[in-house]
Amino acid sequence: MDSRPQSAGLIAIIAVMNIIWWMVMIAAIGLGATHMDRCPQQPKIPVYLIVLGATSLLSLIFTYSSSGYQDGAVHILSVVCMTFLHIFSFAWLIAGSSWVYSIYPPNYSEKDQYCHKTTYQFAFVVTTLLWVAMILVILCSCCFALLTCCTTVVAGRHLLPDRKSFYGATSFHEPATGDV
Template identity: 30%
Template sequence: MVTGVKYLEDCPKEPRIPVYLLVGGCFGIIKLLSSLWRNIQTRRNRDVISDDPDSDGAFSSSTYRTMDALLFVFLFGWHIAGTYWAFNIWTPHFDQLLYEPSNWCDKTVYMFTVYQLCTCYVVMAAFLLVLLVFMCFQKCCCR
């Protein structure tokens, strides 16, 4: 989010890249704080809520689940859009050119975006790999 704000005007080749960082950071923080708030409230009210195991009070309400799902879908789509925007201008000019003043992107904002996107894809791939290994282990060993 901070990088997006700091370099908001420093990528005329693809001006949506700093906006991608800014908006993604804001909505990511909202999702993180929402999840954190829900976990704190659930732990705090665990003993207060009735003995019904399906009851989680207001913290499992359809409104919260809908908001959480919408935030996830938005962030997922925003991540795909950011991937397209960043890799569509692969290795732009990092310095402003005299004869093409709009054909550049600041190296810091561009490389930060590329590293952030690549890190997200590596983490997702590692998660899927671990999940696949656990599924294979369960299928092979639990027969």
């Protein structure tokens, strides 16, 4: 784990984002539980919100517990649980997306036929934001990987040994006056 000191601004941004995510996931659980029987068009949307909120909160709890312990059984157990929860959450996001997007656009004029308006809109917005965030993370990761590869290739020509230098030299070898 990296033990460099972090700036106060970065810590504040992370804390605010965590608080916002906690509130959104608690709202997802609340909306899903409150309107469990008020979505006849797609009754799985409230269940999707409850499970999405619960798994996200559990994942945050395991993240906090694993960062408190650098090694040992607690850290390993937390990492294993987080990995399982992330894989499950991704699969659950795919399932929830099919449920949420399958009834788009909803017709709110027929009150008893479609989902509760706030519940559906919340599920739609959260699902869309999760996909956007995931795409941004993937794009940033690809850009970082490409930058790392390019930097390694450019630096690689200076790191390759030749017959006149020792392995790992980073400067060019000036030929001696007697060398041909």
